[in-house]
Amino acid sequence: MADDAANGVGMPQLDLSTFSNQIFWLIVTLFVLYYVMSRIALPRVAAVLADRRGTITSDISAAEEYKLKAQEAEDAYHKARADARAEANRIVEAAKAEMQAQLDTEIAKADAEIAARTAESERRIRDIRDRSIEMVSEVSKDTAKEILTSFGAKADARSVNAAVDARLKGGL
Amino acid sequence: MANESGGFNIRPMDQFEVKALFGGDVSWYTPTNVTLWMALTIVAASILMVYGARGRALVPTRAQSAAELAYGFVYKMVEDVAGRDAVRFFPHIFTLFMFVLFANLLGLIPFAFTTTSHIAVTAVLAFTVFLTVTALGFILHGAKFLGLFWVSSAPLALRPILAVIELISYFARPISHSIRLAGAMMAGHAVAKVFAGFAGALGAAFFVPVLAVTALYALELLVAVIQAYVFTILTCVYLRDALHPSH
Numbered sequence: 001m002a003d004d005a006a007n008g009v010g011m012p013q014l015d016l017s018t019f020s021n022q023i024f025w026l027i028v029t030l031f032v033l034y035y036v037m038s039r040i041a042l043p044r045v046a047a048v049l050a051d052r053r054g055t056i057t058s059d060i061s062a063a064e065e066y067k068l069k070a071q072e073a074e075d076a077y078h079k080a081r082a083d084a085r086a087e088a089n090r091i092v093e094a095a096k097a098e099m100q101a102q103l104d105t106e107i108a109k110a111d112a113e114i115a116a117r118t119a120e121s122e123r124r125i126r127d128i129r130d131r132s133i134e135m136v137s138e139v140s141k142d143t144a145k146e147i148l149t150s151f152g153a154k155a156d157a158r159s160v161n162a163a164v165d166a167r168l169k170g171g172l
Numbered sequence: 173m174a175n176e177s178g179g180f181n182i183r184p185m186d187q188f189e190v191k192a193l194f195g196g197d198v199s200w201y202t203p204t205n206v207t208l209w210m211a212l213t214i215v216a217a218s219i220l221m222v223y224g225a226r227g228r229a230l231v232p233t234r235a236q237s238a239a240e241l242a243y244g245f246v247y248k249m250v251e252d253v254a255g256r257d258a259v260r261f262f263p264h265i266f267t268l269f270m271f272v273l274f275a276n277l278l279g280l281i282p283f284a285f286t287t288t289s290h291i292a293v294t295a296v297l298a299f300t301v302f303l304t305v306t307a308l309g310f311i312l313h314g315a316k317f318l319g320l321f322w323v324s325s326a327p328l329a330l331r332p333i334l335a336v337i338e339l340i341s342y343f344a345r346p347i348s349h350s351i352r353l354a355g356a357m358m359a360g361h362a363v364a365k366v367f368a369g370f371a372g373a374l375g376a377a378f379f380v381p382v383l384a385v386t387a388l389y390a391l392e393l394l395v396a397v398i399q400a401y402v403f404t405i406l407t408c409v410y411l412r413d414a415l416h417p418s419h
Contacts, residue, residue, distance in 0.1 A: 010185060011185055011188070011358075012185060012188040012189045012190060012290075013188060013289070013290050013291050013292070013354065013358065014291075015190070017198065018190035018198055018204075018206075018292070019292040020199075020200035021190060021198050021199065021200050021201075021202055021204055021206060022190065022206050022287075022290055022292040022293055023200075023292055023293075023296050024200045024201060025204070025206050025207045025210050026206075026210065026287070026292075026293050026296050026297075027296070028210075029210040029211070029213065029214060029271065030267065030271065032214055033213070033214050033217060033267050033270060033271055034263065034264065034267040036214065036217070036218050036221075036222065037217070037221060037263060037266055037267050037270060038263035038267070040221075040222050041217075041218070041221035041222045041225065041239070042221075042243065042262075042263055042266060044222070044225050044228065045221065045225050045239055045240055045243045046243070047228070048225060048228050048229075048230075048232070048236070048240065049240060049243070049244075051228075051230065052230055055230055
């Protein structure tokens with residue numbers, strides 16, 4: 001403070017004798033600081049920031065791309081499922097039709113066989129009936145002859161047969 | 173001063189004295205405490221911006237994050253306030269911001285010397301800005317730069333009067349620009365020193381001024397950052413006037 005008292009100045013800020021020193025060192029400092037900032041620090045930070053922005057942008061576009069791919073995959077999946085369902089339906093229809101056709105032929109075959117057997121049975125029934133009618137007329141003729149013989153009546157076989165036939169024709 | 177206050181031995185202005193580091197007289201090239209604390213300002217700014225960002229990591233560390241924050245803060249300020257075409261002056265403005273910010277903050281360390289509390293320093297900064305911006309205005313716009321003082325939106329009769337006012341306020345800029353910063357720094361530090369001196373003199377009640385100094389210190393931290401911000405944003409405003417002088 002002795003200096004200040006001598007100078008009559010209370011504030012060191014107003015001590016003009018130190019101004020040149022301060023201004024000189026300030027200018028040196030500003031040049032050094034400007035050099036360090038503009039040549040080293042700022043390009044480095046700017047590069048990092050640009051790098052990050054680029055990474056973020058590319059990541060977002062990649063994500064966009066992946067989303068698109070996922071959408072495509074989902075579409076493909078849905079399409080495949082629809083195709084498979086249509087294919088399955090087609091196969092089921094085909095199998096059903098085939099089975100129906102087979103069934104139809106089997107039924108037709110069975111019907112034919114049944115018809116054949118029915119015809120055969122009818123034919124045999126007719127045979128049996130015819131034979132039984134024949135046998136009845138024969139037995140009737142024989143019986144009539146025997147009866148006539150046993151009664152002692154004489155009758156020729158021809159007239160007896162004719163009478164029996166006439167009777168049977170009316171009776172049966 | 174000390175003798176006048178009797179028992180008190182408070183010398184709040186001693187902290188602002190410029191002293192030669194190795195003794196002797198202070199000439200223009202002598203390494204002084206100014207040299208030391210300006211060098212430390214460079215070191216601190218370099219630690220943040222060069223060492224802090226050394227990893228160049230995609231996902232930043234804390235230090236790198238702070239460096240990027242400082243970069244983005246000043247960049248956005250220049251872009252928003254001074255316009256897109258002012259971005260080429262970003263390194264200069266960033267240097268200015270870093271210097272003022274770290275000089276203010278380092279000055280808060282106890283026993284430190286605050287380089288920005290000296291009007292010699294802030295005046296050089298402010299006049300450098302003033303002269304650069306004025307020269308830039310004339311280089312870019314020639315005589316049209318004078319349109320800055322001719323308020324074409326005002327009534328014709330008022331324009332000469334406004335031109336005088338604008339001219340005065342234009343030349344007052346570097347003065348207010350420099351004294352604002354030096355004054356804020358000096359006042360805060362001087363008050364802190366006075367309170368600290370009370371703590372020694374009050375004896376048992378020492379905690380009262382200690383609490384006051386603590387509160388003041390928090391305020392000073394805010395002031396240190398805000399003054400750096402104000403100094404930088406005013407520089408951007410002046411730069412905008414040079415780049416776009418029309419009102």
